[in-house]
Amino acid sequence: MISLEEVLVKKISKISIKNQEVACRDRHMTFRLLCKECNKNYPINTSQWKCDSCRRPLNLVTELPRADRFDQLTDKSERGLWRYKRLIPFSEDPVTLGEGNTPIVEMKSEGVFLKLEYFSPTGSFKDRGAAVSLSRAKWIGVKGIVEDSSGNAGIAAAAYAAKANIRARIYVPKDAPLPKRLIIHACGADVVECDSRKEASTRAVNELKENELYVGHTWDPFYIEGMKTAAYECFESGFVPDVVVTPVASGTLFLGLYKGFLELNEMGFLDKIPAFYAVQGEGCAPVYEAAHGPIQRIKGSSLADGIRIDDPPRKDEILKVLRKTSGDVFTVNDDEIIDALKDLYKKGIIVEPTSATVYAAFKKANDLKNKRVLIPMTGTGIKTVDKISKLFIL
Ligand SMILES: Cc1ncc(COP(=O)(O)O)c(C=O)c1O
Numbered sequence: 001m002i003s004l005e006e007v008l009v010k011k012i013s014k015i016s017i018k019n020q021e022v023a024c025r026d027r028h029m030t031f032r033l034l035c036k037e038c039n040k041n042y043p044i045n046t047s048q049w050k051c052d053s054c055r056r057p058l059n060l061v062t063e064l065p066r067a068d069r070f071d072q073l074t075d076k077s078e079r080g081l082w083r084y085k086r087l088i089p090f091s092e093d094p095v096t097l098g099e100g101n102t103p104i105v106e107m108k109s110e111g112v113f114l115k116l117e118y119f120s121p122t123g124s125f126k127d128r129g130a131a132v133s134l135s136r137a138k139w140i141g142v143k144g145i146v147e148d149s150s151g152n153a154g155i156a157a158a159a160y161a162a163k164a165n166i167r168a169r170i171y172v173p174k175d176a177p178l179p180k181r182l183i184i185h186a187c188g189a190d191v192v193e194c195d196s197r198k199e200a201s202t203r204a205v206n207e208l209k210e211n212e213l214y215v216g217h218t219w220d221p222f223y224i225e226g227m228k229t230a231a232y233e234c235f236e237s238g239f240v241p242d243v244v245v246t247p248v249a250s251g252t253l254f255l256g257l258y259k260g261f262l263e264l265n266e267m268g269f270l271d272k273i274p275a276f277y278a279v280q281g282e283g284c285a286p287v288y289e290a291a292h293g294p295i296q297r298i299k300g301s302s303l304a305d306g307i308r309i310d311d312p313p314r315k316d317e318i319l320k321v322l323r324k325t326s327g328d329v330f331t332v333n334d335d336e337i338i339d340a341l342k343d344l345y346k347k348g349i350i351v352e353p354t355s356a357t358v359y360a361a362f363k364k365a366n367d368l369k370n371k372r373v374l375i376p377m378t379g380t381g382i383k384t385v386d387k388i389s390k391l392f393i394l
C-alpha cells in the first residue's frame with residue numbers, strides 16, 4: 001500500500017524551493033504555508049495541520065496578483081466560489097457542488113444586510129471551506145479525510161468527500177443535532193460519536209491512519225481560503241459594509257471574511273476594511289473572556305450548539321482582528337437567541353439557532369445602529385427542526 005508520504009513525494013515535482021522559502025506554484029499563483037509564530041515555511045502539499053516546532057496553526061500566504069480592476073481577476077464563466085480561482089489554491093480541478101454566490105438581502109427597516117449562506121449546497125457556509133479543503137485532499141491524492149465538527153462542517157466534509165470519491169470519518173459530539181448526524185451518515189461517512197466537542201477534536205487527530213488527511217476546519221488554513229470568497233462576493237455586488245458581525249467558534253468565517261476584505265485592500269480595490277464583531281454563546285465564550293475578562297457562566301447556551309469550542313486554535317488571530325479593526329465581541333444567552341430566532345422566522349429567514357446569535361447581538365448593540373452592517377446567516381433551520389420545534393409549539 002502506498003503511504004501518504006510517498007504520494008506527497010510523487011507530487012513534489014510541483015514544488016519550487018528558493019531562498020529557503022518553500023513555495024508552491026499553482027496554475028497562476030505562488031502559495032506557501034507559514035507559521036507566523038516562528039516564521040517557518042511549509043509547502044502547501046504538506047499533510048501537517050500545525051507547525052511542528054511551536055504547534056501553532058499555519059497560515060496560507062499568497063502573492064497577490066496585480067490588476068486594474070478586480071473583475072479582471074475573476075473567471076466570468078463561473079458563478080460561485082471558483083469564479084475566484086486565480087486567488088485560491090488547488091483550483092485546477094476543484095471538488096465542487098456549486099458553492100458560493102449566496103444572496104444578500106437588505107432588511108431596510110434596520111439597515112442590516114443578511115448574506116444568506118444557508119443557500120449553500122449542504123445548507124451552511126461550511127461548503128466554502130470544504131470545497132477548498134477537499135480539492136486539496138484530491139490534489140494530494142489521499143484515500144480518506146478526517147474532520148471533527150459540531151455538525152455542519154461534518155456534513156460539508158462528508159458531502160464534498162462523497163463528490164470526490166474519498167472516504168470520510170467525522171467525529172461529532174453525541175449531543176450534536178440528530179438530523180446533522182444522520183445527514184453525515186447518509187453521505188456515506190463514518191460517524192464517530194464522542195462525549196464532548198473537545199473529545200471529538202482530540203480523537204480525530206489521535207486516530208488518524210495511514211493515507212488519511214486531517215482536514216479539521218478549526219486548524220485548516222485552506223478552509224479560510226474558501227471563506228474569503230464571501231467578502232469578494234460582497235465587493236463584486238457593490239456592497240462593502242462598515243461592520244461585519246459573525247458567530248465565532250473556531251473563527252473560520254470571521255477570519256476568512258477579514259482575509260477577503262484585507263486582500264481587496266492590499267490589491268488596491270478597497271480603501272477601508274470593515275470593523276469586525278464576533279458573537280459567542282454565553283456558555284462558551286473564550287474569545288469574549290480573552291478580550292473582556294471572565295464571565296459568570298450562569299448556564300451554558302444549549303441553543304448555540306454550533307459555537308462551542310473552548311480553546312479555538314486561532315483565538316489570538318481573532319483577537320488581533322478585533323483590535324486592528326476596532327471591533328468587539330459580544331455574548332448572547334438562550335433567551336436572546338430565541339427572541340432573535342422568532343423575529344427572523346417572522347421575516348422568512350429560516351436559520352438554525354446558532355445563526356440567530358448574530359441577529360440577537362445586533363439587536364442589543366447600540367453602536368451598530370446607523371451603519372451598513374453585514375450579517376451572514378450561516379446555517380439553515382431545516383437541519384435543526386428538532387430544536388426549533390420545541391420553541392414554536394403549534
Ligand atoms: C451554523 C454555524 N454558524 C457558525 C459557526 C461557527 O463557525 P466557525 O467555527 O468558523 O467560527 C458554526 C460552526 O460549526 C455553525 O455551524
Ligand SMILES: [Zn+2]
Pocket residue numbers: 035036037038039040051052053054055056
Ligand atoms: Zn511555529
